[in-house]
Amino acid sequence: MFEAIDLQGLLPYIAVGLAAQIVDGALGMAFGVISSTLLVSVLGVPPATASAGVHLVECFTTGVSGVSHALHRNVNWKLFFRLLIPGVIGGVAGAYLLTTLDASLTRPFVMSYLALIGVYLLWRGIRFPPRAHKEARIVEPLGLIGGFLDAAGGGGWGPVVTSNLLIQGTQPRTTIGTVNSVEFFLTLSVSITFIFGLGFAAFTEAVVGLLIGGLIAAPFGAVVAKRVPTKALLIMVGAVLTVTSAYSVYRNFA
Template sequence: MTWADLIALLPFIGIGFAAQLVDGALGMAFGTINSTLLVSAMGVPPAAASASVHAVETFTTAASGLSHAYHRNVDWKLFPRLAIPGVIGGVLGAYVLTHVDAAIARPFVMAYLAAIGFYLVYQALRGPIEPKRPRVVEPLGLVGGFLDAAGGGGWGAIVTSNLLVQGSQPRMTVGTASATEFFLTATVSATFIATLGWRAFTFATIGLLIGGLLAAPFGALLVKRLSARRLMGFVGSLLVATSAASLYGALA
């Protein structure tokens, strides 16, 4: 690789680093940030951006999950209750995607997530947060996995936000959702990578992968140090911003 190639790679490394830092700390938005910046700022075609992001996520979710486990941010009792139905939902979503246009349901999902975001911000501003054990987990994993595969992303936004609404401890919620996402991503991406082969790994993919892997340890460390109220406020704000932007794009 020449110096010119390395310089050209730096913007993609920066995008991957920023997206993974946010995703590792808040448990969502890796795909949203990457896709938005690649298409709008870097001029990458939407199809190529999607291929790059999905290929990279297989590796970054593994690194992020291991980092969260190292920092003890993972609830291992909650882990299989999310991972198993999430994988099943992902398989079903990938199947549906080949037969039904998932874009039809996207505006409704985005409006729902924006409402959840406002609620989380309200809870963060209201006062001390008292952790509770979430009751609705398996159906949440199933729906989250299905919508993530059928809609092209959203596991963190759907799973993390709904667990927080149920009173789950923010730090453990983000860590567990990030760790389980690897199994979902690997399952959904298997067919995609098998179909495209090494063509999925474009020049942009290399930069996103390097940046994402570099940022993975920092996101887990950040979530370990943030207070529950601040973390919930950040998650809610990000959810409102990304959902509103996606809703505007879907209706425009």
């Protein structure tokens, strides 16, 4: 699958995997968005190939991250099981669609929506003190849509699911930990679907670098999520979501 891997050439991807996974583990989003943006815009990798490679890496990083969140008691198991099945169904559907159609036309609209969500979370984090947390009412549709957009757009599970659950008033620490834990099963099912649709040729050399960096960083995100105050988490989630989504919109229209 990989021939004559250039170790020096892997260093930029290791750095990207390291940074993206620290952000993803701590805030419940951004690994797929950051990694896919690099592969598509810098290397010119086709969207389906980029998404396939990123999801293969996430099979490993989300597994380690999920275990770490569970050990730090960051997982709401009731929410976990409500997200699991819809997320997997949506992910498989999105992966199948991307292997047959070009989803790039819908991506700017999705990213515009996520940028607005990010601005709202950022504003709420700055203006409002922590309020009483409550259980989310809309969960299963979020899992279905988030899984679909994650596979079809090369990233989006965390931004869609985490941000919308936080808007409903859920506790940031357990929301982030739960969404990260469910993501392992999502990425595994999506990767299997991509293998059937594209074969192992879709997994490029850059995947090795992302994998190394991501695995190094995976255990640390849960520690950050557990120790950072609620208000700071809301501000960071809003800022990361706004910046990454706005950049994706700019890149599509530039």
